[in-house]
Amino acid sequence: MPLLLSLGCAGAPPPELSFLVISMDTFRADRVGALDAQGRSLTPNLDALSAESRVYTRAFSQSNETLFSHTALFTGRYPSEFGSLDYRGYTLPPDTLTFAALLSRAGWATEAVVAGGHLSPVFGVNAGFQRYQSMTDFGSFQETVPVALERLDALADDERPFLLFVHGYDAHSPYVKPGPLYRVDAPGYDGPMLDAARNPLTYERVRWDRYYPGFTPPQLTTPDGRAFLDPELFAGLETFAERIPGEQLTEADIAFLRGSYDAAVRHVDFFVGVMLAELDRRGLAETTAVVVLADHGEDLLDHGYFNHRLSLHDENIAVPLIVRVPGAPPARVEAPVALVDVMPTLAGLAGLEPPPGRGLDLLEAADPERLIYSESLRGDVSIAGLEGRLSLRRGDVGQSDGPAPPEGGWLTGPDGEALDWSAPNRAALTAGLVEAAAAQP
Amino acid sequence: MRQLAPLLLALALGGWALQRAFAPPPLRYPGPTTALFDRLDPNGDGRIDAEEYARQSPPGSPLSAVDADGDGALSPWEVELLYLTVDPVWLFAAPR
Numbered sequence: 390m391p392l393l394l395s396l397g398c399a400g401a402p403p404p405e406l407s408f409l410v411i412s413m414d415t416f417r418a419d420r421v422g423a424l425d426a427q428g429r430s431l432t433p434n435l436d437a438l439s440a441e442s443r444v445y446t447r448a449f450s451q452s453n454e455t456l457f458s459h460t461a462l463f464t465g466r467y468p469s470e471f472g473s474l475d476y477r478g479y480t481l482p483p484d485t486l487t488f489a490a491l492l493s494r495a496g497w498a499t500e501a502v503v504a505g506g507h508l509s510p511v512f513g514v515n516a517g518f519q520r521y522q523s524m525t526d527f528g529s530f531q532e533t534v535p536v537a538l539e540r541l542d543a544l545a546d547d548e549r550p551f552l553l554f555v556h557g558y559d560a561h562s563p564y565v566k567p568g569p570l571y572r573v574d575a576p577g578y579d580g581p582m583l584d585a586a587r588n589p590l591t592y593e594r595v596r597w598d599r600y601y602p603g604f605t606p607p608q609l610t611t612p613d614g615r616a617f618l619d620p621e622l623f624a625g626l627e628t629f630a631e632r633i634p635g636e637q638l639t640e641a642d643i644a645f646l647r648g649s650y651d652a653a654v655r656h657v658d659f660f661v662g663v664m665l666a667e668l669d670r671r672g673l674a675e676t677t678a679v680v681v682l683a684d685h686g687e688d689l690l691d692h693g694y695f696n697h698r699l700s701l702h703d704e705n706i707a708v709p710l711i712v713r714v715p716g717a718p719p720a721r722v723e724a725p726v727a728l729v730d731v732m733p734t735l736a737g738l739a740g741l742e743p744p745p746g747r748g749l750d751l752l753e754a755a756d757p758e759r760l761i762y763s764e765s766l767r768g769d770v771s772i773a774g775l776e777g778r779l780s781l782r783r784g785d786v787g788q789s790d791g792p793a794p795p796e797g798g799w800l801t802g803p804d805g806e807a808l809d810w811s812a813p814n815r816a817a818l819t820a821g822l823v824e825a826a827a828a829q830p
Numbered sequence: 831m832r833q834l835a836p837l838l839l840a841l842a843l844g845g846w847a848l849q850r851a852f853a854p855p856p857l858r859y860p861g862p863t864t865a866l867f868d869r870l871d872p873n874g875d876g877r878i879d880a881e882e883y884a885r886q887s888p889p890g891s892p893l894s895a896v897d898a899d900g901d902g903a904l905s906p907w908e909v910e911l912l913y914l915t916v917d918p919v920w921l922f923a924a925p926r
Contacts, residue, residue: 433865568916569887573870576885662862
């Protein structure tokens with residue numbers, strides 16, 4: 390059995406493995422194990438899980454937006470294979486072969502408890518789940534985890550193995566989900582952002598070190614009447630800032646906003662710990678593979694905004710990816726991997742043939758030369774590999790072998806630095822882009 | 831001495847009952863809660879007092895609202911209770 394060979398494990402996983410998949414919305418990869426000012430980890434529970442798991446240190450999402458990255462996660466395919474990346478019409482067909490559908494057909498009980506918003510069933514992301522509970526839009530694990538634990542009780546009593554998918558927006562703006570103690574990572578801060586941080590729109594009104602309280606972000610409306618922020622808000626804010634000076638943010642203001650994100654990270658970590666403790670308490674840990682991941686990261690003014698949809702920089706698409714399989718030894722995998730890999734990985738663990746897709750089994754030998762493709766609803770594409778990342782606007786791909794980056798395009802390395810586009814690098818950079826572009830439908 | 835025995839027994843039982851009534855319940859999630867509590871308790875004295883709470887919470891959120899046993903400070907079980915039951919949406923303000 391290839392799985393056992395590739396795992397190199399002392400004990401084989403149970404024949405009918407259950408799966409717990411936890412999606413931490415907007416959770417930056419670099420926050421796992423990050424230390425605070427006192428030298429303490431922000432994520433003690435994720436750290437403990439990592440110590441007994443396969444940890445993928447260069448995992449990338451296929452999109453910097455919740456709906457599209459979850460589409461890739463669920464299907465093992467690129468988001469644009471299911472339509473134009475636009476909230477107003479993007480819907481997965483009910484018969485889409487998601488990992489939930491695959492497992493469901495093979496006899497698994499498949500359930501999800503999600504915090505609505507872009508994972509609302511209106512987008513079809515419930516395809517294949519036998520039960521899909523969508524809670525308060527953009528809500529917290531504080532709401533989804535208790536419901537998930539109730540379902541875990543029911544699933545534990547079921548004779549079938551199960552898939553349980555749990556999701557929360559705790560690290561999504563506004564970063565105030567930790568309730569009254571949201572100032573834990575910026576204690577004593579008493580500036581204007583303290584109150585403003587509770588307003589969901591505050592974060593869309595910050596650009597670099599200025600705050601534009603008069604700016605009203607444009608919104609899009611889905612066919613069922615739901616309003617979502619228009620990704621063109623970035624251009625809108627730039628235009629607004631040309632006319633209105635805005636308010637200067639101090640270093641303390643910015644430290645508080647960033648600190649509130651870290652407080653939210655702690656909140657997520659707490660609930661991951663709760664889920665894992667309850668899995669263990671129910672005696673399910675030995676028969677359940679655990680996958681913990683994020684759908685995308687977050688720009689914390691690294692590129693000028695508190696948001697994730699501006700670009701495909703690493704801050705926005707590098708994600709945690711932790712896989713614990715009963716009986717498998719822990720490992721750290723440095724080779725690039727992607728959320729599209731989760732589908733074939735779950736299929737492999739379940740002993741099922743994965744459907745055709747873009748992903749690779751995470752438990753097989755990883756390819757260090759692999760290029761990871763991502764795309765955004767603003768039309769960007771990005772290719773990430775060990776050597777760095779290359780991004781530009783989709784419409785400019787055809788011009789990418791020119792003497793310089795095409796107008797409107799941008800090329801950056803892993804730290805956001807400009808890549809050398811001159812010969813002989815140009816040929817390799819172009820080849821990577823063309824390969825990724827050719828892989829698109 | 832024999833006459834005092836019922837009284838001593840009653841006192842002992844009363845003391846035990848009082849201790850039971852005011853003893854904090856065991857933590858439901860000791861690992862996650864202790865890790866979180868340690869971060870919220872900068873001076874490490876095992877309780878988040880009013881000053882520590884005020885420095886880490888928004889203005890206008892009184893400690894008394896989450897101080898379940900009313901002793902003027904938060905202990906680990908109260909923090910666990912807080913995280914498991916307080917609806918975070920209470921902090922949201924209407925968009926301006």
